[in-house]
Amino acid sequence: MSPNTPREPKPPLIWANTLMFVLTLAIAAVAVPWYGLTHGFTTATWVVAVFFTGASGMAITAGYHRLWAHKTYDAHWSVRLILLVFGTMALQNSVFAWASGHRTHHLKVDDEDRDPYSARRGFWFSHIGWMLREYPSGREDFSNIPDLRRDRMLAFQHRYYVPLALLVNFGLTLLAGVIFGDIWGMLFLAGFMRLVWSHHVTFFINSLAHMWGKQPYTEDNTARDNPVLAVVTYGEGYHNFHHIFAHDYRNGVRWWQWDPTKWLIGALSLVGLTRRLKRTPAFQIQKALLAMEFTRAKARLARFPAETHSHLEPLRVRLAHEYENFLSAIADWARVKEEWLNEKKRVVMEQWEQVDLQSKLRDIERRLSLQRRRLRVLHAQLA
Numbered sequence: 001m002s003p004n005t006p007r008e009p010k011p012p013l014i015w016a017n018t019l020m021f022v023l024t025l026a027i028a029a030v031a032v033p034w035y036g037l038t039h040g041f042t043t044a045t046w047v048v049a050v051f052f053t054g055a056s057g058m059a060i061t062a063g064y065h066r067l068w069a070h071k072t073y074d075a076h077w078s079v080r081l082i083l084l085v086f087g088t089m090a091l092q093n094s095v096f097a098w099a100s101g102h103r104t105h106h107l108k109v110d111d112e113d114r115d116p117y118s119a120r121r122g123f124w125f126s127h128i129g130w131m132l133r134e135y136p137s138g139r140e141d142f143s144n145i146p147d148l149r150r151d152r153m154l155a156f157q158h159r160y161y162v163p164l165a166l167l168v169n170f171g172l173t174l175l176a177g178v179i180f181g182d183i184w185g186m187l188f189l190a191g192f193m194r195l196v197w198s199h200h201v202t203f204f205i206n207s208l209a210h211m212w213g214k215q216p217y218t219e220d221n222t223a224r225d226n227p228v229l230a231v232v233t234y235g236e237g238y239h240n241f242h243h244i245f246a247h248d249y250r251n252g253v254r255w256w257q258w259d260p261t262k263w264l265i266g267a268l269s270l271v272g273l274t275r276r277l278k279r280t281p282a283f284q285i286q287k288a289l290l291a292m293e294f295t296r297a298k299a300r301l302a303r304f305p306a307e308t309h310s311h312l313e314p315l316r317v318r319l320a321h322e323y324e325n326f327l328s329a330i331a332d333w334a335r336v337k338e339e340w341l342n343e344k345k346r347v348v349m350e351q352w353e354q355v356d357l358q359s360k361l362r363d364i365e366r367r368l369s370l371q372r373r374r375l376r377v378l379h380a381q382l383a
């Protein structure tokens with residue numbers, strides 16, 4: 001754009017959203033500390049505020065995100081109802097609007113014209129700016145949620161979203177205030193403070209989780225794995241993994257990675273309230289990790305000056321050799337998996353055969369993890 005080209009006018013403001021964000025933030029920043037200092041909050045108010053924060057936050061992560069937007073598991077209607085009630089409390093629009101925009105985000109990630117909250121348009125835009133103006137990238141289009149539109153519970157929520165959101169936010173908060181005898185304190189802490197906190201930590205997933213952290217699985221998009229963000233977002237900080245394996249009910253895939261949302265979904269499955277939890281096969285995860293490490297090792301080798309190339313030859317040979325091993329492991333795995341699937345199709349199946357094939361698959365998985373260890377040594381030599 002030449003300096004003389006007139007700037008394109010910004011799309012018109014969405015006043016309802018803008019006022020809602022400004023007013024709730026102002027109350028949380030000014031009225032809440034003032035009330036705390038002059039009147040104080042009771043223990044019961046704190047407990048309810050923490051409970052509402054966790055419940056509405058996890059209704060977004062376990063419900064809006066992993067259940068409805070990505071279909072990573074099935075849930076009993078009672079679980080869906082609770083997720084819907086507390087998800088409505090989070091004031092992040094209806095499931096229809098949220099899941100539809102989120103599916104577009106995954107499909108068009110980083111596309112400045114089509115990703116509704118593309119991180120390439122900067123922190124402000126991806127965090128909150130995208131909701132403040134009528135950007136063409138944010139235009140509602142429910143053609144990507146035919147499955148959700150058939151759900152009557154979700155259709156009801158979408159149709160009566162505003163009264164339901166007001167009812168849940170004010171109704172439940174005031175009810176708790178009456179029960180525990182602290183109406184104003186409850187309204188400020190469990191109402192406004194909770195809302196502003198849960199808004200911004202969720203928004204961090206669209207902003208910070210696309211800017212700050214590591215990319216162990218893929219560099220095809222800006223999504224990052226960030227354990228710090230995972231702590232405040234109930235596990236959603238492992239966003240690099242999530243963008244490559246979006247159909248997995250886990251975001252923090254390793255057992256030790258902080259992901260209370262996966263623990264909740266897993267625990268509910270033990271009592272039969274959630275079912276058909278989708279998991280990415282360990283091999284696919286190893287494969288993505290290794291492919292990324294090979295790309296990085298090759299890029300590092302290429303960065304060395306030409307005069308050092310003869311010294312690097314042994315490393316280059318080793319890397320090529322490892323890469324061949326990697327490709328052959330992938331081919332072996334595909335072949336054994338195919339055999340295994342054929343076995344499964346057979347009506348009469350010898351149990352021992354299946355066990356044999358499964359152990360073969362596990363062997364190949366072990367080969368890959370050994371290879372990752374060897375690559376780490378190689379990386380250290382290149383550093």
Ligand SMILES: [Zn+2]
Nearest residue numbers: 205206223239
């Ligand atoms: Zn994302």
Ligand SMILES: [Zn+2]
Nearest residue numbers: 102106242246
């Ligand atoms: Zn997602």
